[in-house]
Amino acid sequence: MSAIDTAGVDTATRPPDATAGTFTASGRRRDPLWRAVALLDVDRRRFALSALLGTLALGCAVALAAVSAWLITRAAQMPPVLTLSVATVGVRAFGIGRGLFRYLDRLVSHDVALRGMTTLRTTLYQRLATGRPEATLAVRRGDLLARVGADVDAVGDVVVRGLLPATVALALGVGTVAAIAAFLPVAGAILALCLVLAGVVAPWLAQRAARATEQRAADARARMASAALGLLDDAGPLAVQGRTDTELDRLRAADADLARATDTGAGPSALAAGLGNLAIGIAVLGALLTGIPALAAGQIAAVELAVIVLTPLAAFEATSVLPMAAIQVHRSRTAAARLMALLDAADDGSGTATTGPDTTEHRQDDSTDPRPDPARTGDRAMPRSADQVGLPARGPVITARGLAVGWPDRDPILSGLDLELSPGRSLAVVGPSGIGKTTLLLTLAGFLPPRGGDLLLDGVPLADTDPSARLERLSLTTEDAHVFETTVLENLRVARGSTSAQEARDALVTAGLGDWLAGLPDGVDTALGADARSVSGGERRRLLLARALLSPAPLLLIDEPAEHLDPGTADRLVGDLLDRSDRARGVLVVTHRLAPLAAADEVLLLDGGRVAARGTHEQLLAGNAQYREAHAAELIQS
């Protein structure tokens, strides 16, 4: 089981409301933990088996206590040895049974939880992959991974560490109370009360303590983390600026606040621990105070007194884990709330996109090697290449008229935009950083809804087109596109599953990665590390470009293909892209370099939330001072 708690540090999301507070009306009323647990789709029979095994394990402990108490007090009455034989066998059997049942219980319960986590993770992937695109786009990558990783683990943990211990404690408590009450009802009642004290009140206090600490510590923890990160990330600049000591003081202050916040929770937590302990003692005292008069009154036998006094000592083992279980439930609920918010954001109003569970028709035969192989497994959804489909000569057209773009629930950042992209046409979009170029691309590709105006694909509003048909016509490469932890070739096959090794090599050379490819130990079959950490920034961009070039879609939308490259390479690359000799494609490139834009049919200069100027490179040079100055600045040579 994973005990990683990665959720604590960075939970901020880009649009503030993307992962929180967007419950649907029906979801708001339901506890997110139960919704998440329902998605685990826990096998009831396995859960019952696990609960049974757990109860048997602890039942053995209780029985061991009861039977040995009986054995010893009975033995002191010096009966014939044979009358004790059943008890002596029973004591040994219970001694062995406990460990054995506990082992089986742990195996079954973990299996149940892991199955549930796989189901939840699959459901989550499926609904994120097919739901509203902006739900995942709005979440930072680290947060998304924390949801699918640690948060799913936390929801699974509630089965093993929360629900099962509670079920076992309930079954065992009822059983023990019933057994004691059979001897002496009032002793049973006292035991029941004490079990409630240890198994309900103490866990409630512990959970309250954990919550109080968490709430008060959250702010201090965030400040602590940011001070520590700042000190470590910017160690050099801080030293040179002479600010290392100031920042260390800031860290100390945050840590002191954190300690104070912990203290607020320590009180209830100490009370919970003391109460749990006290409950055992009260149960024993209660049994003595009621049992001794009952013995004197002849209501119970002498051996039974020993049993009702000594059995409770073992019965509390089941409740001793419940305070931790209560804290686990709280943690899991917090994780579940984040998960459900993400799912709700993905599901909201998704009409066309959701699908049922994917059938296993194209399950891989290489189940022994479960490497992620996004390209291969995606064959069914793969768009046919352009020539196969036999597109009309003119090909698809994206038309925007008076288009406004922006993130949902925020003001549009760009409006009044007109453009037309069809095969054979090349457009360049330039403008200062933060103007909304990437948002525009996401909207044109249908991943964000238009915020105004018309956006048509072949005359049909883009939002009404079938997503798969849409993606046969256009493909988007964002600057943060993912490089998978697999081979170079498989990474390129994400764009087109049928890509051959030779086509891959050609695309890499076209993207300016010929030298890089030559240096790879296994050529296109070289595996790339996690998130392509072994690839430099510029190489990564060009790899993404090669992938875009392999896409069968006739319209390409490409974000900043040339960043992290020196000016010469960057200009050559963007120029080639805009001036493809075959002209079978339409290309829209977002870039910050102006020099290569002579190759574009039209350049759109964005500024101040609108198109500030448009025309060919030459027209803009002649007619727009801003463009001319920027271009001149770029051209100053040594």
Added chain:
Amino acid sequence: MKPLDPRLLRHARAARGYLALTVGLGLLTAALVIAQAILLAQVLAAAAHDGAPLSELLPRIGWLALVIAVRAVATGVQERYAHRSATRAVAELREQVVERAARLGPRWLAEGAGPRVVTLATRGLDALDAYFVKYLPQLVLSATVTPATLVVILGLDWISAAIAAGTLPLIPIFMILIGQLTQGRSERGLTVMQRLGSQVLDLVAGIATLRAFGRERGPVTRVRALGDAHRKATMGTLRIAFLSGMVLELLTTLSVALVAVSIGLRLVYGHMTLVDGLAVLILAPEVYWPLRQVGAQFHASTDGVAAAEQVFEVLETPLPVSGTRRCPDLSTSTLRLTDVTVRAPGRDQLAPAHLDLELPPGGTVAVTGPSGAGKSTGIELLLGLLRPDSGSVEVVAADGTAVPLADIDPHTYWPQIAWLPQRPVLEPATIGSLVAGGPASASGPGLPRRDEAAALTGLDTVVAGLPDGWDTDLGRGGAGLSVGQRQRVALTRALLSDAPLVVLDEPTAHLDAAGEQVVLDTVRRLRADGRTVLLVAHRPSLIALADRVVTVRAETVPAGSEPAEPDAGRGAPDPVAPARSPEGGTR
């Protein structure tokens, strides 16, 4: 791994008091456990065997109640201070490790153990909480309650004591045996689990990309298959990991059962009194209880102990000895790098290799070279944040005396430098006090100068667009401003500072053409003011401003000269390539 590392007590003062308290409470608990068992046995035996009435037993029941109450209080106190000390000890270790790591410098942080420190400081150390709250008290109890109860049992009934003493050593022996048998398997299992887990996350991280190509549905089956494979691998590991728990429980419960049976058989023949029998029966589980808890909490505590060990490793890394000599005035001194070479971490590369650089007072020097050649490393050398593997870095005073930078007290050197790293680092303050270098000088005669500088860097338009103008509080890291805007703040500050040396690392990297113009104007102004300027630059426009251009080159370490990992050089640029590749042809 040691159960209690003396270094923990040495480095975390909060841990010392806590350990003393825990030991004290552990001794008290041992006494209470024994008192409770004997009182209970006496009362029970008197009532069950001798038929004593309640009234006669009440005094002892009263004592029993007192013992129970004190035990509850002791448990509460333990818990109360466990959390408190854990938080404080973690804070102490965190502060020390962050401070040490920060002083070890950016290069150390970027390689080897460095990147781990971030996780360690923000999250890893929190695992020590379980160690302090759950593991350590049980460890102490197993050193107090276990022997004390064993001694009492010995006094009451030596046969039961022998059974307990005979089984106790079996516990560690079996644990170690199983541990050794399973270690290899579970480590392999763990690797497989982590790999499968990271592959699912890789697919999730790529959802947007898969969607962009319409390939998002296929991986659903892959996610499920990976999940199933992950479960099978995990269960394989757990089946073995839980074995040690089973052996522990089996041994402890079985020996309690054996003790009970043996007492029973001796009672039948009158070889023992009921009081002693009951007392031993109640005490027997207490012998094992702390040990079982130590076993149960062992795994929860290992993460914390491992984190603490990593912290000690960092704390024991020696700091480079910093110099003590006063730095000469940089406005009249020359900085000189002679034949400086640094071996790049983890690569068979010297970056920079044999770099010569002279920065005369008032001069403007541009450093260029392909990425990975060691330009930023060169800056770190010059700033004294890194010592070269070979070659010398010196400050040559106006009178010609050359002082090695390593001998100079950095606190007399750094205040003379304004450094703009690639990502500007701004302290939380208002823009006005940021650019002026402090609130005192944010008004008065400095204002016209400030406005002039802001007009040059374009900060004036940024400030004009902010509701609070110059009084806008940027908070940590310049929240609310874009990278470009923060860069303008940093440029303005550099212009207004009196530091004779200004170092700009790729100042145009994140800027469009208009932003680039601002940088060019600023550098021209710095030159005109007679400041010494060092630029790391890609763009020709910026390079054109320099008096001289120094090209940094990397070199591959000659094969066979040092042991090298077979694939360590993969992906590293060929040092000759820049000269003949097309991108080298721009100049």
